[in-house]
Amino acid sequence: xxxxxxxxxxxxxxxxxxxxxxxxxxxxxxxxxxxxxxxxxxxxxxxxxxxxxxxxxxxxxxxxxxxxxxxxxxxxxxxxxxxxxxxxxxxxxxxxxxxxxxxxxxxxxxxxxxxxxxxxxxxxxxxxxxxxxxxxxxxxxxxxxxxxxxxxxxxxxxxxxxxxxxxxxxxxxxxxxxxxxxxxxxxxxxxxxxxxxxxxxxxxxxxxxxxxxxxxxxxxxxxxxxxxxxxxxxxxxxxxxxxxxxxxxxxxxxxxxxxxxxxxxxxxxxxxxxxxxxxxxxxxxxxxxxxxxxxxxxxxxxxxxxxxxxxxxxxxxxxxxxxxxxxxxxxxxxxxx
Numbered sequence: 001x002x003x004x005x006x007x008x009x010x011x012x013x014x015x016x017x018x019x020x021x022x023x024x025x026x027x028x029x030x031x032x033x034x035x036x037x038x039x040x041x042x043x044x045x046x047x048x049x050x051x052x053x054x055x056x057x058x059x060x061x062x063x064x065x066x067x068x069x070x071x072x073x074x075x076x077x078x079x080x081x082x083x084x085x086x087x088x089x090x091x092x093x094x095x096x097x098x099x100x101x102x103x104x105x106x107x108x109x110x111x112x113x114x115x116x117x118x119x120x121x122x123x124x125x126x127x128x129x130x131x132x133x134x135x136x137x138x139x140x141x142x143x144x145x146x147x148x149x150x151x152x153x154x155x156x157x158x159x160x161x162x163x164x165x166x167x168x169x170x171x172x173x174x175x176x177x178x179x180x181x182x183x184x185x186x187x188x189x190x191x192x193x194x195x196x197x198x199x200x201x202x203x204x205x206x207x208x209x210x211x212x213x214x215x216x217x218x219x220x221x222x223x224x225x226x227x228x229x230x231x232x233x234x235x236x237x238x239x240x241x242x243x244x245x246x247x248x249x250x251x252x253x254x255x256x257x258x259x260x261x262x263x264x265x266x267x268x269x270x271x272x273x274x275x276x277x278x279x280x281x282x283x284x285x286x287x288x289x290x291x292x293x294x295x296x297x298x299x300x301x302x303x304x305x306x307x308x309x310x311x312x313x314x315x316x317x318x319x320x321x322x323x324x325x326x327x328x329x330x331x332x333x334x335x336x337x
Contacts, residue, residue: 003036005091009043014078016042026079036091043089044078048156051104055112063124063169067115069135069160071107071142077152084151106147111158114141119163124173127163135160 008031009015015030016023018040025032034041055067075081085099118137119127127134139158142148148155165173 004033005036006033007031007041007089007091007093009093012045012047014044014046014075016044016079016082018042041089042082042087043093043095044075044081044087045100046075046078048072048074049104051108053108053111055115057116057119059119059122059124059127061123064166065119065124065127066164067119067134067160068162068164069111069138069158071111071158072156073103073107073153074156075103075152076154080150080152103151103153106151107142107153107155110142110145110147111138114138117141124165124169128165128173131160131163134163 009029011029014026014028016026017030017032017034018024019034020038024034024039028046050070050072052070053068057065057067059065081087081103085102086097087099088096090096115134115138118134122130122134135158138160139155142158143155164170
């Protein structure tokens, strides 16, 4: 009514109200009445935005690859962007022009320039393996580009989702990788078998060493047993020698004892002989008749009769006739009894 309108914006929009070509008010999330014939309203979204990109590039070895990724950005300086692009809205809050899409396109251009520069320095295999390095360099180049700074933008992140070769090269790489993996598998099998053979050799060598050690121990046991037998035999011989020495010593002592006994007995016999000779010496010169007379049996009539008969026998050649009556003999025998 009469050109006066009311408009309201949320907090994620930076609003600039121009009136007669000059800034009347500005800020986030404004709501106000304005006179439309002499007013112009700019609304710049300041929330972060994401968009996908897909680039077809060529590597150093002339291989075509497809680079896929995502860029996240936000408008850091709305007034600077408002001076570069047109974000004017009508009374319904709709953009009069579609300059918002220019932001993404300019960022994409910077990102593509950076990715092209990077990939042309890398081979296909390097490009497939160095995603993190590619991502870091694209982010750094885009963030420092003059276009981004001129628009008052801030690039929050660059994510490289993948680098993909063309189907034919992908199959070739798959075959090469498959062959390489097969070769690694064969090498692993060879190493495993070689390891098994080596382990078996070590086990056999250990068994042989064990047998050698056992044989050596048995040899030591036999040698020790022989030494023990020799020592035992030596000890037995020594014992026998000691026994023989002891027996010889004992026999010598016995011999000495016997010699002493013989000497003593001889001396004793000599003493007895001397005593006997001394006792018999007085009778040595005496006649036996005298000895008979002085003996204890000298007074025995039978002895005297026997002596008389002996003298008669000795002097038989001197006697002519001798008559001995039986009565006399009987009397003599009876007297003896």
